[in-house]
Amino acid sequence: MNAMIKRKVIFTFPPEIVEKPISHTLMRDYDLWVNILRAKIEPSSGGKLVLELRGDEDMIEQGIESARQAGAGVTLLEHDVLWDKELCVDCGACISTCPTQALSLDRDNFKLIFDFEKCVACGTCAEVCPVKAITIEF
Amino acid sequence: MDTITSKLRTYEEINDRIAKGEAVVVTAEEVINLVEDEGARRAAREVDVVTTGTFSPMCSSGVFLNFGHADPPIRMQKIWLNDVPAHGGLAAVDTYLGATNLSETAPDYGGAHVIEDLVRGREVTLKAVSGGTDCYPRKEVTTDITLLSINEAVMFNPRNCYQNYNAAVNTTKKTIRTYMGTLLPDMGNVSFATSGQLSPLFNDPTFRSIGMGTRIFLCGAQGHIAWHGTQHRPSVVERDGKTIIGGATLSVVGDLKKMSADFLRAAVFPGYGVSMFVGIGIPIPILDEEMLRATAVTDDELYTQIIDYSYPHRQRPALGTVSYGELRSGTVTLDGKEIRTSPLSSYAKAREIAQTLKKEIEESQFLLQRPAWTLPREGVNNHLE
Structure with a gap:
């Protein structure tokens, strides 16, 4: 069992994926604790979502990878x-x-x-x- | 009988000791501990010079430049440097570039950025136009210059180095953008802008060594005090039972070619415009014990007023009196509310300047200059009607 960690991540949404429930997936499928720090997403132009994720380190990595697969850009906040x-x-x-x-x-x-x-x-x-x-x- | 005004040493004796590498120099911070440890009387007999420092946005700053002549020559009437307008009302190829002039093409770029670019050795595009004369037939010139390629570059700042300055707050419901930075609604923050116990004019409050000719550290070079600054209004007022030293100012001059971007930086205040961080250090000669006692002043003994910058008229209301010790702690209490503070003046840089000046004096590279006259103890306070 890995230690619980937290990580601040910026997700970038192109307009074509704004309807995908990415936060929900992180919670449901990867058992992550999700705190929305900041969000600005418009259907026409996309946008950004800043989340603090807490959970198992491997699950965070897998969750981030799933968001990438779904078409979101992902960077760590400190980057x-x-x-x-x-x-x-x-x-x-x-x-x-x-x-x-x-x-x-x-x-x-x-x-x-x-x-x-x-x-x-x-x-x-x-x-x-x-x-x-x-x-x-x- | 030995009193605190009995002469301990002269400028000449101090300079002799500096030249021999024997001068005892401490900063305006270090002298505080020294006086605590051994008392002002003994400290005054040991210390020759106390160094000070400040690194703050100072809008009333700029440079005189002489470009040299083109062939055929031009009498420049309108001048731009990197699209920032400079003054065209001097002789053919002289100009004055003010720090706050704004670029006509680029946002967040102004005279201070041109000055910083020149100091960093970068090329700057000079454009000038003229009506043409018999002796200066050329009507237009566009060329690149550097600090090395031009004849003279002299910083001449009409008002720098405020002795004391207001702290700023905003009582309205909207964020306001000022030269004191961004002020949040409902007294959400307080900004202030002096280096307090390290600041030059707090350490010689009666200007015994401060006047025309005093040699100073100016943005990394050796400069001089040229005059008292504009709006020079030395005053001492009592508010809320506390003594508030007022607004003496300096006009300073120095060779831009010898300055360093470590101690001179362009600044942008969003919604307000461009200013320039100017680094100044002044050495205070300890001619007697009274002068040393003045340099031992601490942030807890220096006060300023918190002024409401959202009030849109000349006489803005004062909301309270606070010490620089409180301001520098990170929060002040006003009307029972704890408010976070922002210094706009870099204390880390002020300390670096005082330390750099101390080292230069210790290593015999910086001699003290007695002023031709000291700053007036009174100023004028006229207004536009």
């Missing part, structure tokens, strides 16, 4: 939210606008800490960053 530490000036403009408190300053060196565990890929930080050090594909 889609990009924080360029070289560009970042640690000003902290992003911190107080983050709805999930994923961003903070280290109390010792005052450099930015990005906690991807808390991130829901909402994109607010990317929008307010004055030096465009954070980019998000959403």
Whole structure:
């Protein structure tokens, strides 16, 4: 029996598969605990769905593979939210606008800490960053 | 009798010690612990120089450029750099490029980005047009320039380095976009913008060493204070039983060709426009114990007011008084509500600047310059009617 893990995943839906019940399949067939963090899907243009999946590691892998087979694009959240530490000036403009408190300053060196565990890929930080050090594909 | 204003050392003596590599230099953070450990009296007798730093968006910034002449020559009347308009009202190939000028073609790109691109050694496209004259017959030029290819590039910022600045909040039901960043509805966040205990003018609040000619660290180069800044309004007010030091400002000048993008960065505030992070460090000579005591000030002793930036008129209401210690803790309490804070000024960079300046002085690369005159202790406060 593998340990239970959690993983944040961004599913991209092309318009032709918006009617497929992908979340339902993840729950029913792979016994995954699914938390919808963010969703924007239109019948005409498709869209994206950010899920936090919890369950058996193998089942998560198989569930993700089934979504791919069904035609969804799949990326891990930490691969889609990009924080360029070289560009970042640690000003902290992003911190107080983050709805999930994923961003903070280290109390010792005052450099930015990005906690991807808390991130829901909402994109607010990317929008307010004055030096465009954070980019998000959403 | 020895008092706190008894002279301990002169500029000349400090520079002699710097030249010999013997100067004792600490940052405006390190001096706090030093005074706690051994008292101001002893610390003042040990320390020659205290270094400060700030790295903050400073809109009133820009550069004078001289391009050199084309053949045939042109008297440039309208000028663009990477499609950002620059000032055409100087001599034939001189211009001033302001940091906040916006590109006519690219969103989120402005004068500050051109300046950063030049500092990074990138090519910038210069376009200029003219009516043509007998002595300058050419009517148009388009060419690429770099920082190395042009004659002069001098940063000259009319207002930088605010002594103190408001913290900002929004009391309306809608998000607002300001030069103090994005302010969430219902007092959802507070932004503020100084390096507090590390900030240059908090460490010499009566400007004993700050004035025209003072040598400073400016974006990685050695620059100078040119004048007092525009809207220079030094003041000390009492609010809620707390002393709030006011808004002294500096005008600074330095050689862009010697600057580094580590300490100068273009900034975009969505819905507001472009600004520029400017890195400034000022060395404070410890001429007597009083000067050292001033540098030992802490964030808990420095206050600012939280101002409602959603109020659309000049005199915005103050909602409370908070210390920089509270602001830097991550949350402040206002009307019983805990509100998260964002510094727009990088404390990590301010610290890096104070440390870099300290190292340069210790290694005899940076000498102190006594100002020709020190900043006025009073300012003017006129308004448009």
